[in-house]
Amino acid sequence: MEYIYGALLLHAAGKEVDEEKLKKVLEDAGVTPDEARLKSLVSSLKDVNIEDVIKHAAAAPVAAAPSQAPAKKEEKKEEKKEEKPEANEEDAMAGLSSLFG
Template sequence: MEYVYAALLLHKLKQDITEDNITNIIKSAGATPNEVKVKALVAALSEVNIEEALKSAPVAAPSIASPASATPSTETKVEEEKKEEKKEEEALEGLSALFG
């Protein structure tokens, strides 16, 4: 996951997502980078428009009501939010499969 975060940080800072840049970020965080994962990530991202991927990614809003204090209409909303969160988690798992 740290490799994806490094790539997102580079993207946010409008820096090139290169093996050296990813490696430097991982090292600066105090971890030992895995060269194979770095190469795989950079290769996978070379064909991805990160901005479009971020725009199409679902965003979850935190749930305010607890099920114990929920009214019937709120319970339905909570159930729908749980279903949406599950879908989002599945979508993110698909993305993480691309990045190692």
């Protein structure tokens, strides 16, 4: 991610995104740059209009956070389970005896 952030920082400053400048930004940020990653990113961004990408990314819909309503429903279900009366031992034995006649 640091490489992308560095490229975006260079773009925002109005500088050309090239290996030398990106390497300098990363080093100043305390990151040891990997030459292969630098070359790969710079070559990937060569034909990309960063302004258009930023505009389209900002317009992308964001998923809404789930509401708290489902959590309340779950609490109600748990309460209902707790409210059920437990079957006593005599009822259980009566049910078992009916199985065997």
